[in-house]
Amino acid sequence: MVTGKGGTGKSTVASALALALATRGKNVLLCEVEGRQGIARMFDVDPLPYQERRLTTGLPDADGGRGVVHALHIDAESALLEYLSMYYRLGRAGKALDRFGVIEFATTIAPGVRDVLLTGKVYEAVQRNSRNKGAIEYDAVVLDAPPTGRITQFLNVSNELAGLAKVGPIKSQSDTMMTLFRSPRTAVHLVTVLEEMPVQETADGITELRAARLPVGGVVVNQVRPRDLTDEQLSAARAGTLDRTRIEQDLTDGGLEVGPGLVDGLLAEAADHAERRALEDSQRDLVAALDVPSYELPRMAGGIDLGGLYELAGLLREQGMA
Known part of the structure; x- marks a missing residue:
């Protein structure tokens, strides 16, 4: 069933x-x-x-x-x-x-x-x-x-x-x-x-x-x-401490025109993503505590x-x- x-x-x-x-x-x-x-x-x-x-x-x-x-x-x-x-x-x-x-x-x-x-x-x-x-x-x-x-x-x-x-x-x-x-x-x-x-x-x-x-x-x-960011990166995104200069440089290296609005938007999305990941991790802990076998599908x-x-x-x- x-x-x-x-x-x-x-x-x-x-x-x-x-x-x-x-x-x-x-x-x-x-x-x-x-x-x-x-x-x-x-x-x-x-x-x-x-x-x-x-x-x-x-x-x-x-x-x-x-x-x-x-x-x-x-x-x-x-x-x-x-x-x-x-x-x-x-x-x-x-x-x-x-x-x-x-x-x-x-x-x-x-x-x-x-x-x-x-x-x-x-x-x-x-x-x-x-x-x-x-x-x-x-x-x-x-x-x-x-x-x-x-x-x-x-x-x-x-x-x-x-x-x-x-x-x-x-x-x-x-x-x-x-x-x-x-x-x-x-x-x-x-x-x-x-x-x-x-x-x-x-x-x-x-x-x-x-x-x-x-x-x-x-x-x-x-x-x-899929989990594309490390725990350290997720923590930095939630705390708002990601390296802004490095992000700007990566975008420039990728051929994009970088403005303050673009970086601000990306940092906000990263923070939202990190919060979502934290919620998922807390729910995964609750599933693990159910004392039944668990399986994951992408x-x-x-x-x-x-x-x-x-x-x-x-x-x-x-x-x-x-």
Whole structure:
């Protein structure tokens, strides 16, 4: 499970992790449940249907061996229709319910049902394929999960359904999901950037996950900027003691016309940059104090494309996440 505050790049990290895991002939299922078609945009393919689809090959290992990444886009309405067909044999009647808006109504008034259907579809895909001869068997599943603020509620389905379903197939399914979610087979990874709100939300998310007895994996610090200045230079920039004469000379040597306004502007920007770096360092210290493994991924200056995803996947593997 990969979660994170909106804007931290959790979909990017989930995609890169799937590529990193798909090696040596392993099959990985990359899933999304938020209806944004983020996987399709990330890999520049057509919108994904409600079925598993081969997406791309994974990151090669040292011997060049690759696995395959498959994708699955899950929406609650389709999952409920499939559930009704499997357990209650509604067939066309289920589609009639959808036309009348009953499906949307049911999944809206009972969010716990919605979540158990979404996660249950992932589980069903893996179990079905492991049972059927000749079907794809997945070695790993990566779920691009809801944001940190909702991840515990999303995964703690038995608690959310406590007042709705005491017995029956959906109660049995929720119990099965909770057994999986609380097992060593599951890890919830949290994505953050080095800013106060995302780091605090990450810390709160870890506390909530642990209180619900859900397994925390690691924290991925995303969009880390390159460090081009030394600690001494950053300290001088914050203190306003950078060598103005040397800066003027460097600019002149570079063929620029130097005026007092240019140097003043550069010194002000350097001070702002140094303050930002100090804030990032303080947030990195807070991440280190969370007592979970942490990984760092750089900001991609040109944006994220498939080549960038492979690059990030390699970094995750180098750092031991996959």
